[in-house]
Structure formats: structure tokens, C-alpha cells
Amino acid sequence: MQLEINGESRTVEADGDTPLLWVLRDDLGMTGTKFGCGIAQCGGCSVLIDGVVTRSCVTPVDSVAGKAVTTIEAIEKDPVGQRVVEAWVRHQVPQCGYCQSGQVMAATSLLKQNQTPSDEDIVASMINLCRCGTYNAIKRAVRDLAGHRENEPAGGHEA
Amino acid sequence: MSTTLDNAPAGEALPTGDPVNISRRGFMLGAAGASAGALVLGFGLPVDAARAQAAAGKIVPGTRVPAFLEIRPDGKVRLQSPFMEGGQGVMTAMAQIVGEELDADPASFIVDHAPTGPDYQVVFGTMRITGGSMSVRTSYTTMRRLGACARQMLLQAAAKRMNVPVASLTTQPGHVIHAASGKSLAYGDLAKEALDLPVPAVDSVPLKDPAQFRWIGKPVARLDMHDKSTGRAQYSIDQHVDGMLHAAVLHAPRLGLTVGAVRNLDQIKAMKGVHSVEPLGGAVAVVAQRWWHARRAIDSLQVDWKEPASTDGLRYMPADFSSEAHSQLLATVQGRIEDAETAGDVDGALKSAHTLVSATYHSQFLNHAQMEPPSALAHFLPDGRLELWFPNQSPDMFLALIAKQTGLPPEKITLHSPLLGGFFGRHFTYPNASPYPQAIELAKRTGAPVKVIWHREEEFLRDPVRPMAAVRFRGGLDASGMPIALEAVSATEGPTEGIANKRGDKRDDSALEGLTGKRYAIGNKRIAQLYQKAPPAVAYWRSVGNSMNDFFYEVFLDELAAKGGKDPYELRLHLLRDNARLTTLIKAAADLSGGWKAGPYTAPDGSRRARGIAMASPFGTETAAIAEVSIKDKQVVVHEVWQAIDPGSIVNPAIIDAQVNSAAALGLSQVLLEEAAYKDGMPVARNFDGYPIMTLDRMPAVHVRIVESGAKMGGIGEPGLPAVPPAVANAVARLTGQPVRSMPLSRMTFAA
Numbered sequence: 001m002q003l004e005i006n007g008e009s010r011t012v013e014a015d016g017d018t019p020l021l022w023v024l025r026d027d028l029g030m031t032g033t034k035f036g037c038g039i040a041q042c043g044g045c046s047v048l049i050d051g052v053v054t055r056s057c058v059t060p061v062d063s064v065a066g067k068a069v070t071t072i073e074a075i076e077k078d079p080v081g082q083r084v085v086e087a088w089v090r091h092q093v094p095q096c097g098y099c100q101s102g103q104v105m106a107a108t109s110l111l112k113q114n115q116t117p118s119d120e121d122i123v124a125s126m127i128n129l130c131r132c133g134t135y136n137a138i139k140r141a142v143r144d145l146a147g148h149r150e151n152e153p154a155g156g157h158e159a
Numbered sequence: 160m161s162t163t164l165d166n167a168p169a170g171e172a173l174p175t176g177d178p179v180n181i182s183r184r185g186f187m188l189g190a191a192g193a194s195a196g197a198l199v200l201g202f203g204l205p206v207d208a209a210r211a212q213a214a215a216g217k218i219v220p221g222t223r224v225p226a227f228l229e230i231r232p233d234g235k236v237r238l239q240s241p242f243m244e245g246g247q248g249v250m251t252a253m254a255q256i257v258g259e260e261l262d263a264d265p266a267s268f269i270v271d272h273a274p275t276g277p278d279y280q281v282v283f284g285t286m287r288i289t290g291g292s293m294s295v296r297t298s299y300t301t302m303r304r305l306g307a308c309a310r311q312m313l314l315q316a317a318a319k320r321m322n323v324p325v326a327s328l329t330t331q332p333g334h335v336i337h338a339a340s341g342k343s344l345a346y347g348d349l350a351k352e353a354l355d356l357p358v359p360a361v362d363s364v365p366l367k368d369p370a371q372f373r374w375i376g377k378p379v380a381r382l383d384m385h386d387k388s389t390g391r392a393q394y395s396i397d398q399h400v401d402g403m404l405h406a407a408v409l410h411a412p413r414l415g416l417t418v419g420a421v422r423n424l425d426q427i428k429a430m431k432g433v434h435s436v437e438p439l440g441g442a443v444a445v446v447a448q449r450w451w452h453a454r455r456a457i458d459s460l461q462v463d464w465k466e467p468a469s470t471d472g473l474r475y476m477p478a479d480f481s482s483e484a485h486s487q488l489l490a491t492v493q494g495r496i497e498d499a500e501t502a503g504d505v506d507g508a509l510k511s512a513h514t515l516v517s518a519t520y521h522s523q524f525l526n527h528a529q530m531e532p533p534s535a536l537a538h539f540l541p542d543g544r545l546e547l548w549f550p551n552q553s554p555d556m557f558l559a560l561i562a563k564q565t566g567l568p569p570e571k572i573t574l575h576s577p578l579l580g581g582f583f584g585r586h587f588t589y590p591n592a593s594p595y596p597q598a599i600e601l602a603k604r605t606g607a608p609v610k611v612i613w614h615r616e617e618e619f620l621r622d623p624v625r626p627m628a629a630v631r632f633r634g635g636l637d638a639s640g641m642p643i644a645l646e647a648v649s650a651t652e653g654p655t656e657g658i659a660n661k662r663g664d665k666r667d668d669s670a671l672e673g674l675t676g677k678r679y680a681i682g683n684k685r686i687a688q689l690y691q692k693a694p695p696a697v698a699y700w701r702s703v704g705n706s707m708n709d710f711f712y713e714v715f716l717d718e719l720a721a722k723g724g725k726d727p728y729e730l731r732l733h734l735l736r737d738n739a740r741l742t743t744l745i746k747a748a749a750d751l752s753g754g755w756k757a758g759p760y761t762a763p764d765g766s767r768r769a770r771g772i773a774m775a776s777p778f779g780t781e782t783a784a785i786a787e788v789s790i791k792d793k794q795v796v797v798h799e800v801w802q803a804i805d806p807g808s809i810v811n812p813a814i815i816d817a818q819v820n821s822a823a824a825l826g827l828s829q830v831l832l833e834e835a836a837y838k839d840g841m842p843v844a845r846n847f848d849g850y851p852i853m854t855l856d857r858m859p860a861v862h863v864r865i866v867e868s869g870a871k872m873g874g875i876g877e878p879g880l881p882a883v884p885p886a887v888a889n890a891v892a893r894l895t896g897q898p899v900r901s902m903p904l905s906r907m908t909f910a911a
Contacts, residue, residue: 032390072390095246097387098580133824
């Protein structure tokens with residue numbers, strides 16, 4: 001089977017119903033896309049299919065033939081993705097980091113569709129789970145990318 | 160009271176079979192030896208070679224500079240960290256602490272997880288765990304000295320090279336400077352000679368005056384942000400060895416059951432990609448060329464499970480166990496009550512009290528639900544050595560268990576400890592809770608490296624849970640409405656005694672911490688435990704006993720305040736009137752929130768809101784939290800959390816802010832949503848579809864104020880949690896007038 005992954009044509013030998021996630025991880029050795037739940041609940045496995053965020057753990061590999069698959073490994077080659085990564089670093093978003101590949105993909109997809117998402121758009125789109133609770137940092141990073149001014153004061157520090 | 164963290168004997172080896180209670184007050188490493196306290200981590204193990212060696216004085220942990228540091232020609236500093244990075248920022252904190260004294264920019268550090276061995280037993284100089292919010296506070300001076308010794312070695316090497324006295328040299332970040340000549344040498348240029356020098360005696364090298372700190376105390380950027388934002392960070396589940404096979408596992412539905420027969424063995428073996436079907440102790444594994452093939456076969460497996468002949472000594476899950484019924488049992492069960500903390504005459508004071516208040520509170524079992532499912536990769540090398548990768552918070556304790564399982568001497572086992580995809584207490588040496596014994600066994604049977612991944616459903620089946628408790632309170636008020644007596648009897652099994660699956664010689668302090676250790680001046684008190692075992696396997700969960708016990712205490716304290724007609728903030732101030740540190744702290748929380756107001760009041764958006772306040776003293780740190788809530792569609796909405804935290808002194812305020820946010824998220828998740836329920840001996844939820852956790856849309860703003868009182872340094876990873884659930888519950892009770900005596904609040908409906 002021929003797949004287009006990160007702009008390259010790749011040949012894989014897999015049953016058509018194999019989830020794209022496991023083709024990426026085990027056949028192609030691309031481990032940046034994470035396994036979390038296997039039932040499209042957590043979003044750790046998010047990739048872009050033709051630019052739209054998709055949960056690869058429930059996406060049969062034969063359904064993406066002829067489509068452009070973008071994974072976290074190539075996210076910085078995408079101008080929007082690069083901005084997202086920069087914002088993630090600037091806002092020090094990750095903690096354990098395990099869900100963050102998926103969070104970055106979700107944010108990239110959102111910003112590709114809507115350059116200036118409102119807070120409501122952000123809440124509606126950033127639905128991946130993060131057990132470390134980096135949600136406020138994620139919100140800050142996406143709001144920054146959307147051009148919102150932060151009006152929330154930073155935490156104080158008394159010596 | 161048992162030996163506390165503050166006076167744990169430094170330099171004392173752990174006694175045989177006496178591992179560590181990671182909770183706040185649980186350091187029972189005293190001279191009582193094996194009789195000291197309840198035993199858990201690596202329970203029943205011999206003292207491992209590393210610790211014995213350390214105790215024999217051959218290697219003093221945290222002193223051999225070359226075991227920790229490599230300075231590369233380009234000036235990059237590679238540090239072998241004794242602590243596992245799992246999101247808490249310890250990698251960066253270690254770079255700051257060592258870099259400060261070494262005089263090397265933390266940004267120039269590459270931090271890896273150190274191998275096993277005596278050098279890295281730096282927690283009190285006796286052990287190595289990443290937990291109990293202990294990493295920085297227990298190794299701070301050791302790691303500073305390490306950096307200072309390394310700097311001294313660089314100075315000595317430069318003096319030799321330049322042929323000048325050491326005293327004429329100084330450093331700038333990454334360089335040795337000879338001021339008189341204006342010459343300088345880069346660390347990377349000197350490192351080889353320097354690290355060959357004998358390490359100076361640890362206390363012969365002075366440490367910096369904290370007033371001169373360049374990086375400690377500053378919001379230094381974390382080192383792992385880019386890798387973790389681009390998928391480059393590698394976790395256990397990402398490890399690969401050429402020729403490895405993959406395995407998925409089906410566990411017995413209940414602990415204690417074993418494999419009777421696989422009814423459709425031939426059918427499974429004939430499935431595509433399947434290498435073999437392997438019955439294990441309480442599980443069946445399918446080994447395949449690809450994990451997906453193994454996983455698919457698991458769904459088709461038909462296994463007959465066998466009840467054990469005897470349940471003696473087993474952590475056995477009966478077929479009729481229900482968490483709901485257990486919760487009711489805890490509320491009413493009678494038995495021996497063991498005092499943990501007493502003062503005055505609680506019975507007398509309750510008898511003479513003007514007003515008596517009594518109530519029973521409940522907590523729930525909780526899953527860790529870290530995002531990375533457990534995995535383990537085992538590889539036997541041709542020379543008989545064994546190499547392993549799996550998530551762990553205590554590598555040497557696991558090493559001892561692996562040596563026992565395999566019969567290999569520890570020196571023939573290499574345990575790699577990759578980044579943790581979240582942990583929250585998940586990855587200690589709990590029985591039946593890690594796939595590494597399965598990976599070892601499968602690698603042995605197949606003759607190939609094997610990586611086992613537990614899919615989420617299997618993880619929810621074998622994740623050991625946070626214990627459940629029911630606490631019976633009695634409180635007494637005087638005629639003016641002031642609390643004069645408080646009694647709390649908790650029917651529960653502590654995590655430490657639960658993991659050991661038996662009671663220790665002493666009460667398990669981690670059962671009651673958070674009911675004990677409260678700072679309020681209430682003259683008559685009794686905090687006690689009624690030990691009641693529960694069938695589910697239990698574990699430490701972020702902030703351990705404090706995760707529920709501060710909820711119980713602080714919400715009951717608000718009940719007393721309400722009954723006595725007192726404002727909850729004013730009452731706490733009164734009860735802390737002789738405690739300057741906590742008076743400052745609670746005022747800081749109130750100030751951060753714009754001044755204390757309980758409400759209810761109408762917010763600008765028209766919603767009716769109220770605020771609640773709570774405090775906690777977890778892991779050597781003090782906290783005060785205020786939460787603002789409203790009710791929408793009969794459920795609780797948390798709008799804001801303000802938390803003041805006093806860890807004494809700090810290393811990185813940005814990481815503290817992130818950790819308080821993180822702990823608050825988990826505390827909110829617990830109080831609002833989470834419950835690991837059991838029915839018919841099985842967990843009801845087997846994946847995130849049945850186990851709701853905190854999501855971005857529910858996450859309130861979290862405002863953090865750090866107060867550095869200068870007291871002894873406390874922990875950071877866990878302390879931000881315990882005050883949050885009671886602050887929310889107190890706000891909800893204030894707003895609705897409904898008492899809140901159990902978690903999660905999603906079980907209740909509220910009238911707005």
C-alpha cells in the first residue's frame with residue numbers, strides 16, 4: 001500500500017483495517033504519534049489528514065490512501081505547525097509531554113481552519129486529554145497564536 | 160509520632176526488607192530496623208548491593224563527580240540525574256542546582272536518567288526514588304556540592320595548565336578566568352583533565368552565598384520543551400530493539416485468578432502475525448510481529464480462569480465486590496480504633512460542648528490514568544545479560560526484584576529508565592502492576608526481545624487505585640461558636656499497608672496524613688484509624704493520604720464554622736493566630752483573590768457564585784487555596800482557583816507555577832469527576848470513555864502566589880493538590896446550602 005506521509009511516498013505492508021497509528025509506530029518507526037486509549041477518547045494519536053486533525057488510533061490505514069498525512073515529526077516543516085511549536089516552547093506548555101504531540105496537531109489544525117479562533121473556538125477544538133493539566137498553558141499558547149492579548153496577571157512571588 | 164522527614168537519619172542504610180513509605184510523615188528509617196513501620200516499596204527484598212556498598216563506605220552517594228557529569232568539548236554538560244522526569248520539571252531543576260555551583264548555564268545541560276547504582280542513592284544519601292515530592296528538597300545540598308566539586312576540579316586543571324595558583328582563578332559561566340592575565344579556558348577544553356583529578360572532599364569546597372545565585376530561584380526555561388513539542392521525546396513505549404517481538408496481554412478479570420485453559424488456542428495461533436500464545440501467571444499474552452496483530456488476537460481470546468485454591472496471602476478480588484457496598488461498610492463497620500494524634504480530652508470536651516456536630520465523609524477509589532500506558536521491553540543478550548526498559552520511579556528497587564525473578568546477579572542486568580509519560584505515583588514496585596515480569600518471561604520463552612504494551616483496558620484493570628475511606632467526625636463548639644474539640648475516625652486501609660497486603664508493626668501514617676498534621680489550635684482532638692482492608696490493589700496517588708484527608712478535615716471545619724456562625728476565613732485566622740507562617744500564607748491567598756469574600760454574590764455574567772477556602776500542610780510545604788464556583792445545569796462549575804504556596808525556599812518559580820496548576824487540575828478532577836467504581840469484582844470503567852477526567856473546557860484559571868518564608872525546603876510536585884478539593888466543596892456548600900461530604904461532586908445534583 002502506498003501512503004503519502006509528511007510529503008514522502010511510503011510503501012507499507014499492512015492489512016487495510018490496521019489503524020494508521022500502528023502503521024506509523026511499528027511499520028514506519030515514527031513514534032512521535034502516541035498511543036493513549038485506542039478508542040479516540042484522548043487524542044494522543046492525533047495526526048493531520050489533508051490538514052484536518054484526525055485520531056489515528058481508529059483510522060483504518062486504507063482510508064488514508066491518496067491523502068496527505070502529516071505527523072508530529074514534520075510539524076515544523078508546516079508554517080502553521082512551526083508557529084505552534086514556537087508558542088508551545090514560549091509558553092512552556094508540556095509537562096510529561098506524552099499528550100503534547102496530539103495537542104500540537106490539534107492546535108495546528110484549528111489555526112489552519114481559523115487564524116483567529118475565539119476563546120469559544122479554542123475550548124471547542126482543544127479537546128485532547130492531558131493528565132498533567134497543562135490546559136491553562138495550552139489556552140495561553142493558542143490565544144497568543146490567535147493574537148489575543150493576555151489580560152490575566154501572572155502569579156506573584158513574595159520573598 | 161514516627162520519625163519524620165525532618166529528622167530522618169542521613170547516611171543510614173535502609174534496613175533489610177524495610178522499604179520506604181513515600182508519604183509526608185512516613186520516613187520510618189529509624190534505628191528500629193526491620194520493625195520500623197509499614198513496609199512497601201520492594202517489600203521483602205534483601206538490601207541491594209548498592210545500598211550495602213554505600214553503607215560500607217565504599218561509595219558515598221552523590222559525590223563521585225565523573226559518575227554524574229560529562230563536560231563535552233563543545234561545552235555541553237551531560238548530567239546523570241538520580242530523578243526521573245515525568246513532567247514535574249526535575250530535569251531542569253537539577254541543571255539549575257548543579258549548574259549554579261558548577262557555574263555553567265542550565266541551558267547548556269543535557270540531562271539523562273542515571274543508571275542504577277550506589278552513586279545515585281541521593282535521597283537522604285540512602286535511597287533513590289522519584290516520589291514524595293522529595294527530589295529537590297532531599298538532594299539540594301548534595302547536588303550543589305557535586306557542582307561545586309566539579310568546578311573546583313576545573314579550577315585545579317586550569318591552574319595546572321596555566322601554571323598559576325588555583326586561588327588566582329575564578330569562573331564565568333562555562334569558563335575558568337585568570338583575571339591577572341585576562342586569559343580564559345573553556346570548561347569543554349579542560350574537562351578531560353579535570354574529571355581525571357581526584358574529587359575534593361565534599362565539605363572542603365564552599366558553596367555559593369544564595370544572594371549570589373544566578374539561576375536558582377529564577378524562572379529558568381525547561382530543557383525538554385522543544386523535544387516534547389515535536390514528538391522527539393522518547394518514552395518506554397517508544398523503545399525499539401532490532402528483531403523484537405510485540406506482545407499484548409489479557410489479564411484475569413479479577414486479581415488472584417489464574418489461567419485454566421485457552422479454549423481457542425489453535426484459532427488464535429492461526430491468526431495473522433501471531434507468533435505464539437503464552438499463558439502467564441494471571442494473564443495470557445499473545446506475541447506477534449506487530450503489536451496490532453497481538454492486540455487484535457487478544458480480543459478473540461477465550462480463556463477459562465481458575466479460582467485460587469486458597470486466597471491466603473493473596474490480594475484477592477472476590478466476584479461480588481462492589482465499591483458502593485464497601486463505602487457503606489466503611490461508614491458503619493466496628494472494630495479496633497487506633498489513635499494517631501491526640502491532644503487534651505476529646506471525650507470530655509465533646510460532652511461539655513455547647514453544640515455537637517457529627518458527620519460521616521466519604522472518598523472514592525481513583526485511577527492514576529497517566530496518559531502513557533504501561534509497557535516494558537526485555538532483551539536477553541547473547542552473553543546472558545538482560546537489558547530492560549520500562550517506566551519506573553525507583554530503579555534500584557526494581558533491579559532487586561528483577562534479580563530475584565531471573566536469578567541473575569544485579570550487575571548482569573541493565574535497567575533503562577526512559578522519560579515517564581506521566582506518573583502521579585503509578586510506577587513504584589507495586590505487585591501485579593507493571594508489565595516488566597511478563598516481558599522478561601516472554602523474552603525468555605521466545606528467545607527474542609519482547610515489548611509488552613498494556614492497552615488502556617488492561618491498564619484500568621491492573622492500575623492499583625488510591626484508597627477509599629469513610630471518616631466519622633465529631634466536633635464540639637463552645638457557647639461562642641468556637642471549635643473546642645474535633646474527633647476523626649477514618650475507616651480505611653492506608654496505601655502503604657495495602658501495597659504490603661498486611662499491616663506493619665506500626666500504623667500506616669500515609670492512611671491519615673492530612674487528618675493528622677493539621678495546624679489549627681483546637682485544644683482537644685483525636686485522629687484515629689479503624690483498619691479495614693479493601694480488595695482492590697491500592698497505591699500511592701499524587702499527594703497520597705493528603706489527596707483525600709485534607710478534603711475531609713477542611714470541609715468538616717467549614718461545617719463547624721457554619722454551625723458556630725463563623726466566617727470560614729476568619730475562623731481559620733483565629734485558629735492560626737499563633738502561627739505567623741500560616742497567617743501570612745492564608746492572607747496571601749485572600750489577597751491574591753482580591754480580598755476574601757465568601758458570597759454568594761452575583762458575578763458580572765449574572766451567575767450566582769460563592770467562594771470556599773482550605774489549607775493543607777503536605778510534603779513539607781504549606782498551602783492555602785480559594786475556589787470560586789457556580790452551578791450550571793445542576794452541576795458545579797469552578798471559575799477560578801487562587802493558591803498561595805509556601806515551600807520555604809525555591810529553585811524555579813515558573814516550574815512551581817506549572818506544578819500548582821497541574822496539581823490543581825488533578826485535585827479538581829478528583830473532586831468534580833473521578834471515581835474508580837467496582838461492580839461484581841470488576842472495575843466499571845476500562846477506558847477514558849467511562850472514566851471522565853479534567854478537560855480543557857472545565858479548567859478554571861489558576862492563580863499562584865509563592866511565599867518564601869525561609870522555612871526548611873518543602874516539596875512541590877504534590878502539595879498544590881490537597882487544598883483544592885475542599886476549597887471547591889466549601890464553595891459549593893456555601894453557594895447551595897447543601898452539605899458536601901463525598902467526592903466526586905458529579906454524583907450529586909445541585910439547585911442553583
